[in-house]
Amino acid sequence: MRIALLGYGKMGKSIETIAVNRHHSISLKVSSHTSEFDFSDTDVAIDFSVPTTAVTNIKRALDAGVPVISGTTGWLDQYDTMVDYCKEQNGTFLYASNFSLGVNLFFELNKKLSDLMSGFPEYKPEIEETHHIQKLDSPSGTAITLADQIIDVSAYNSWSLEMGNPNGLYINSIRTDNVPGTHEITYNSDIDSISIKHTAHSRQGFAMGAIIAAEWIKDKKGVFSMKDVLNIG
Numbered sequence: 570m571r572i573a574l575l576g577y578g579k580m581g582k583s584i585e586t587i588a589v590n591r592h593h594s595i596s597l598k599v600s601s602h603t604s605e606f607d608f609s610d611t612d613v614a615i616d617f618s619v620p621t622t623a624v625t626n627i628k629r630a631l632d633a634g635v636p637v638i639s640g641t642t643g644w645l646d647q648y649d650t651m652v653d654y655c656k657e658q659n660g661t662f663l664y665a666s667n668f669s670l671g672v673n674l675f676f677e678l679n680k681k682l683s684d685l686m687s688g689f690p691e692y693k694p695e696i697e698e699t700h701h702i703q704k705l706d707s708p709s710g711t712a713i714t715l716a717d718q719i720i721d722v723s724a725y726n727s728w729s730l731e732m733g734n735p736n737g738l739y740i741n742s743i744r745t746d747n748v749p750g751t752h753e754i755t756y757n758s759d760i761d762s763i764s765i766k767h768t769a770h771s772r773q774g775f776a777m778g779a780i781i782a783a784e785w786i787k788d789k790k791g792v793f794s795m796k797d798v799l800n801i802g
């Protein structure tokens with residue numbers, strides 16, 4: 570498979586290493602300095618860039634008739650527009666806030682736990698996410714997915730970065746050192762606490778998940794998620 574890397578930073582480079590090990594080739598590497606986009610030798614585009622450019626990257630791939638995977642976070646206010654654009658183009662698009670198998674299993678665990686806890690309002694949920702200091706967006710895309718799952722079955726109608734907002738599920742967003750990505754959900758009552766936690770040890774799981782998604786999506790048409798790829802949930 571010939572892969573265009575839209576964004577060639579920490580994730581683009583991790584994806585390249587795994588892709589080459591799996592006998593794929595890299596047809597295009599796009600960074601902030603790239604002005605020419607030639608998709609003619611590309612089977613799938615993988616976008617891990619920056620929030621301000623994700624939409625342009627996705628559109629460019631769809632315009633060229635190339636299936637596109639996006640892992641860039643921080644642009645999701647335009648997700649529905651991209652879904653409509655993909656359908657208009659009869660294209661192929663998959664976004665995931667987190668591509669790792671572990672986090673996608675963790676999403677399923679979060680859904681089950683939040684369903685269970687919705688019957689016990691004495692327990693108040695909160696989310697803590699910790700990432701490296703270069704990260705541009707806050708909270709993380711993964712934390713937003715986790716929050717949306719809890720909001721779906723609770724009295725909260727939004728998430729909030731401020732503690733003590735009565736309608737907002739609190740997300741504590743921490744930036745420190747080189748942490749690849751840690752997410753913890755805790756339900757606190759006056760009597761006790763219940764927590765679930767996912768810790769990424771490196772970026773390998775994100776990069777491997779993106780390649781697996783690219784291999785899976787290559788010859789398909791439509792809008793997909795990691796649940797389709799992993800056949801879970």
Ligand SMILES: NC(=O)c1ccc[n+]([C@@H]2O[C@H](COP(=O)([O-])OP(=O)(O)OC[C@H]3O[C@@H](n4cnc5c(N)ncnc54)[C@H](O)[C@@H]3O)[C@@H](O)[C@H]2O)c1
Nearest residue numbers: 576577578579580600601618622640641642666667668775
């Ligand atoms: N979904 C997931 O599983 C997952 C995992 C890790 C990171 N991410 C997200 O992926 C994104 C990238 O993460 P990273 O750690 O590789 O960041 P990074 O800062 O290391 O790399 C970003 C890259 O984007 C490039 N870029 C900047 N402007 C561009 C433009 N106009 N067009 C194309 N490329 C441009 C930069 O040159 C850089 O190479 C972030 O949004 C991050 O939150 C998602």
Ligand SMILES: O=C(O)C1=N[C@H](C(=O)O)CCC1
Nearest residue numbers: 642666704709710711749750
């Ligand atoms: O390093 C990052 O940036 C990450 N971003 C994703 C997010 O925002 O959830 C996934 C984890 C790593």
